[in-house]
Amino acid sequence: MSRRLAQLFHGRPRLQAGALLAGPVGWLVVGYLGSLALLLLAALWSVNPVSGELVKGLSFENFETLFDEPVYRTIVGRTVAIAALVTLTDALLAFPIAFYMAKVASRRTRAALVVAVLIPLWSSYLVKVLSWRNMLSGGGLIDWLLEPLGLHGPGYGNTAVWLVMSYLWLPYMILPIFAGLERIPDSLISASEDLGGRPFTTFRRVILPLAFPAVVAGSIFTFALTLGDYITPKLVSNNQFIGNVVFNNISTNLPFAAALALVPIVVMIGYLLVARKLGAFEHI
Amino acid sequence: MRTHQANPARTAWLIVGGLLAAMAVLAGCGSSGSSSGGEELQKLGKGEGQLNLISWAGYVEDEWVKPFEEKTGCKVNNKTAGTSDEMVSLMRSGEYDGVSASGNATARLFEGGDVSPVNVSLVPNYKTVFADLKGQPYNTFEGKPYGIPHGRGANLLMWNGDSVKPAPRSWNVTMDPKVAAKYKGKISQYDDPMSIAEAAVYLKAHDAKLGIEDPYELNEEQFQAAVQLLTEQRPLVGEYWSEAEKQISSFASGDSLVGTTWQYQYFLLKEEGKPVAASPASQGFLPEEGATGWSDTWMISSSAAHPNCMYMWMNWIIEPKANAEVAEYFGEAPAQELACEHTKNPNFCAEYHAEEPAFWKRVYYWKTPLADCGNGETDCKNYNDWVQAWTSIKG
Numbered sequence: 001m002s003r004r005l006a007q008l009f010h011g012r013p014r015l016q017a018g019a020l021l022a023g024p025v026g027w028l029v030v031g032y033l034g035s036l037a038l039l040l041l042a043a044l045w046s047v048n049p050v051s052g053e054l055v056k057g058l059s060f061e062n063f064e065t066l067f068d069e070p071v072y073r074t075i076v077g078r079t080v081a082i083a084a085l086v087t088l089t090d091a092l093l094a095f096p097i098a099f100y101m102a103k104v105a106s107r108r109t110r111a112a113l114v115v116a117v118l119i120p121l122w123s124s125y126l127v128k129v130l131s132w133r134n135m136l137s138g139g140g141l142i143d144w145l146l147e148p149l150g151l152h153g154p155g156y157g158n159t160a161v162w163l164v165m166s167y168l169w170l171p172y173m174i175l176p177i178f179a180g181l182e183r184i185p186d187s188l189i190s191a192s193e194d195l196g197g198r199p200f201t202t203f204r205r206v207i208l209p210l211a212f213p214a215v216v217a218g219s220i221f222t223f224a225l226t227l228g229d230y231i232t233p234k235l236v237s238n239n240q241f242i243g244n245v246v247f248n249n250i251s252t253n254l255p256f257a258a259a260l261a262l263v264p265i266v267v268m269i270g271y272l273l274v275a276r277k278l279g280a281f282e283h284i
Numbered sequence: 285m286r287t288h289q290a291n292p293a294r295t296a297w298l299i300v301g302g303l304l305a306a307m308a309v310l311a312g313c314g315s316s317g318s319s320s321g322g323e324e325l326q327k328l329g330k331g332e333g334q335l336n337l338i339s340w341a342g343y344v345e346d347e348w349v350k351p352f353e354e355k356t357g358c359k360v361n362n363k364t365a366g367t368s369d370e371m372v373s374l375m376r377s378g379e380y381d382g383v384s385a386s387g388n389a390t391a392r393l394f395e396g397g398d399v400s401p402v403n404v405s406l407v408p409n410y411k412t413v414f415a416d417l418k419g420q421p422y423n424t425f426e427g428k429p430y431g432i433p434h435g436r437g438a439n440l441l442m443w444n445g446d447s448v449k450p451a452p453r454s455w456n457v458t459m460d461p462k463v464a465a466k467y468k469g470k471i472s473q474y475d476d477p478m479s480i481a482e483a484a485v486y487l488k489a490h491d492a493k494l495g496i497e498d499p500y501e502l503n504e505e506q507f508q509a510a511v512q513l514l515t516e517q518r519p520l521v522g523e524y525w526s527e528a529e530k531q532i533s534s535f536a537s538g539d540s541l542v543g544t545t546w547q548y549q550y551f552l553l554k555e556e557g558k559p560v561a562a563s564p565a566s567q568g569f570l571p572e573e574g575a576t577g578w579s580d581t582w583m584i585s586s587s588a589a590h591p592n593c594m595y596m597w598m599n600w601i602i603e604p605k606a607n608a609e610v611a612e613y614f615g616e617a618p619a620q621e622l623a624c625e626h627t628k629n630p631n632f633c634a635e636y637h638a639e640e641p642a643f644w645k646r647v648y649y650w651k652t653p654l655a656d657c658g659n660g661e662t663d664c665k666n667y668n669d670w671v672q673a674w675t676s677i678k679g
Contacts, residue, residue, distance in 0.1 A: 047668065053376075053396050071676040137537045155469075156523065156539075238524050240678050251369035252671050 036265075042258035054254065062259035072245070076263055079241045082162055083226035087173075087219045089166045094173035094218065099207075101174075102181035103189075114178075117171050125168070126231070132164045133235050160236040165226050172221035180214020181207070216280035223271060227264045324403040324428070325591050331358045332590040335597055338363050338374050338383040340580070342614040343434070348606040356600075358593035375399070381588040382597065384434055386578045387422030388478060391652035392667070394425045399583040401428040406595050409602045412621045416641050421658070422651040423581040431581035432598040433619040435611050437636070438570065438577035438647045439474065439482070442550050443542040444535065445561035453563070455571050457542050459486040461516040468520045472531055472543025475524035475678075477670035478650055481576050482544060483510040483517075485648055489573040499576065499648050501657045507665045507673070514677045524678065535560060547636060548615035569637060574646035580616075611636070 009016050043062055046055045066072050101113045120128065133156075135141040142153035154160055184207060192202040230243025242264055249257040275281070335358045337344055344362040353359055363380070365371045368389035375383050375398045385393060393399045404410045410418075410432060417423075417433035424430060443452060448467070456463045458471050459482075473479055484499035487509055494506050502510060522540050525531035528549050534540040535549070536558055545562075553560045563569050582601060584594045600606055602619055608626035611618035617638035618624065624633035637643040657664040665673075 065672075069672070069676065071679060074679060133533075137534070138539045139537065234526075235530070238521060238678065240675065245675055248675065249671065251367065251373040253668055254373075 039258050039261060042255055043262055045255040045258075047253050047255060062256045065256065066259055066263075072260070075240050075242060075245060076267075078158070078239060079227060079243075079264075080267060082158065082165065082241070083223050085162055086165045086169065086226045087222045089162070090170050090173040090222045091215055091219060093166070093170060094177050095211075095215070098174050098177035098181055101178050102184075103186070117174050121171055128168060129164060129232050129235050132160070132167070136160050136163075136236060157237050158239060161233050161239070161241075164232050164236055165229065168232070169222040169225050172225065173215075173218035176214045176218035176221070177211060180211045180217070184210045213279045213282055216275045216278045220272065220275055220280065224268055227267065324401040325406060325595060326403065328406045328595055329592045331356045331593045331596060333357055333593070334359050334361065335382075335590050335593040336361045336363075336380045337597070338365055338371050338380050340364065340384055340386075340614070341366075343384050343580075343610060345610075345613060347613065348600075348609045352597065352600045352606070356593065356596045358590065358596060360597075372396075372398075375585060378585070378587040380585055381590045381594040382582055382584050384580050385431065385583050386580050387420075387650040388578075388652050388667075390422045390430065390581060390583065391425070391654060393583060394430055395654075398586055399430055400586045400588070401425075401430055402432060402584060402598065404429055404432075407432060407599045407602075409599050409604075409620065412604075413602060413619050414621055414638075414641075416644055417579060417619050420579065420649065422579065422649055431583040432602060434580045434582050434601060435607070435614065435616040435619050436577060436579040436644070436647075436649070437547050437616040438575050438643075439544050440547060440550055440562045440569075440575065441542070441571045442535070442545040442553075442560050442562050444538065444540075444559055446559045447538075447541050448561075451561060451564075452542070453567060453572055455482070455486045455573050455575075456490075458544070459483060459513060459517065460490075461513075461520070464517060464520050467542050469522045470539070470541035471517070471521045472523050472525055472534065472540035472545070473517070473521050474544045475526040477667070477674040478576060479514065479544070480507070480510050480670055480673065481648065481650070483513045485573050485576060487513065498658065500651050500653050501659070501664045502653070503657065503661065503663050504665070507669070511673050511677060518677060518679065546615070551615060551635070568646060569643060570646050574648060577644075577647035577649050579649045608632075611638075 009019070044058050044060070046057070046059050046061055047053065048055055097113075097117075101110050105113060136153055136156060137143075138153075138155065140153065146153055154163070188206055188210075189202060192206045197205070228243055230241055230247050233239055233241045233244055242260060246257045246261050249260070337360060339362055341364045344360060344364075349360050349362075363374065365374055368386050371383050371385055372389050372392050374380060375393055376396065383389075383393070383399075390399075413433050417436065418429070420433075423433060441452065441455060441458070443457070445451070447470075448457070457467065458464055458473065464471060474482070480502075481499040484496055484502055484506065487494055487506070488496040488499060491509065494509055496502065496506050523530070523534050523543075525534070525543075528546065531540065531543075531545060532549050532553060535545075535553055536556065550560060550562055563571055582598050584591065584598070588594050601610065602623075604620050604622035605626045607618045607620040608623040611623060612627055612629065612632055615636075617636040618627075618633070621639075624638060627633060629635075633639055653665060653667050653670050655664055655666045656662050
């Protein structure tokens with residue numbers, strides 16, 4: 001048996017590769033693309049208004065509701081805006097940290113910093129969000145810190161969501177940028193200096209263009225993670241994000257939830273196309 | 285690096301084609317008709333050895349499940365659900381024998397043919413269930429009982445006694461924008477479409493020309509008025525809560541000062557010594573308009589694989605001692621008259637008004653809003669409209 005199998009594969013590289021990849025590719029197609037196809041399909045169903053049972057016919061009423069009701073435009077707009085804001089904030093915060101880690105810090109400091117960036121990822125997501133909920137509450141830590149300055153904390157709301165999300169996803173931005181900066185040879189920086197480039201010019205014309213794909217790669221994480229989150233908004237604000245509405249509809253009106261769940265997918269495809277144009281995938 | 289690259293456009297088209305083919309196949313399998321509800325059991329047989337339940341957290345606990353298992357030999361497998369909507373979709377899987385459904389799920393389960401009528405002659409303890417829990421529109425359909433009442437509670441108005449003065453007598457502290465403005469950002473509202481019914485209870489008392497009879501059966505005009513009220517309330521709300529713990533933390537910290545609550549949160553906060561208050565006995569423990577509330581019912585699945593065990597469970601859970609244990613553990617009024625003699629806290633039934641029909645007369649139990657208004661009209665807003673409106677209200 002094994003002999004015959006070996007004979008079958010002998011000298012047939014395509015068959016060998018095919019047999020090797022059948023498992024993982026099959027998983028990808030069935031488990032991943034298949035569920036996406038189901039999602040798309042479910043978005044075209046509807047529910048019986050009395051019993052709430054699924055009616056598996058084709059209809060576009062879910063998409064009509066999505067476009068006609070102004071509240072969904074508001075919610076999509078809010079979600080995308082916060083995701084963009086979080087991404088920008090994280091990029092601005094992460095770049096100096098990553099630069100220090102990659103180019104300035106000594107070996108030991110660098111190791112310590114990598115650990116410091118990674119450690120928050122070890123603790124539970126909920127614990128982190130609930131601690132923020134406590135800190136942001138009226139008379140909580142943030143209010144108390146700002147009180148001597150005559151200021152108040154932001155309380156619960158969009159600002160709170162922005163703060164918490166920026167905190168949560170920061171490591172996902174630092175690590176890709178750190179990896180990207182580490183790959184830039186120091187000799188390039190020296191060369192720029194030798195040719196009379198001032199620090200800022202070196203940064204603008206040598207480091208930034210080389211590290212930019214890494215920033216874009218990090219931004220895919222922060223953007224996508226913010227787009228999909230629905231627990232943070234629930235705990236530190238009263239505002240609804242795409243994920244909240246999907247969650248609220250999932251058991252009463254699955255088709256509508258599916259239609260809404262396609263929105264972040266479309267947004268993400270658009271984002272990835274732009275990211276590809278910006279060269280985020282060139283070094284993968 | 286990669287010399288022989290497949291044409292990406294062709295690969296993409298192949299994937300799209302494959303997905304379309306998969307969709308066509310799946311669509312072919314679709315459009316299954318609705319199953320009709322089952323028949324009621326005629327004779328109680330031997331237990332099947334297993335029982336699969338869906339319940340609210342706190343309804344199926346070792347304290348009263350272990351004795352049940354020992355007595356009947358039915359091993360209980362429990363799945364807790366967080367919302368009524370989740371319960372309905374779990375029941376539709378057909379893998380469960382029964383569910384502790386609240387009134388906003390029962391009609392949906394009945395309409396979907398997911399539950400069977402209950403032969404109450406096989407449930408001896410049913411005789412001593414409080415009379416005002418039997419034959420209610422949320423547990424009786426087409427004249428037949430579709431479940432065994434388990435317990436009930438009212439949604440109270442709770443406030444911080446130190447900050448909210450004078451003590452409110454009406455829901456206007458949360459519902460009337462002029463009065464509520466005083467507590468801007470400190471109002472706590474239940475995050476559920478059922479809040480629309482709360483607004484309707486308020487309007488029923490204060491806007492007679494709307495002609496609201498049942499806060500769950502609202503026509504276009506009545507519905508829009510309730511939605512309008514909640515939309516005006518939106519900027520004043522400090523927090524929409526859906527988990528009891530979230531509301532407890534914000535009342536404890538003072539982030540919320542007034543709002544809708546369950547008896548559970550109220551008594552828990554009181555026990556912790558927080559300065560919370562609710563309507564006193566002199567006002568019938570409820571604001572002057574009355575209140576919304578819930579009454580839970582154990583229903584049996586129309587595709588139950590273990591019907592005998594389910595009947596034994598339905599009888600067990602309203603056994604005086606077991607019902608007292610559940611009610612005390614969960615924080616609700618027991619459904620069994622005789623349970624009040626078995627509570628650990630001798631005042632328990634008094635605190636939860638279990639034996640006061642006058643209290644419950646003013647409670648509008650949750651039920652599923654349907655297009656059929658129940659008075660011959662069919663232009664009422666159904667539950668999907670409620671869910672959509674609730675999304676729009678929160679914005």
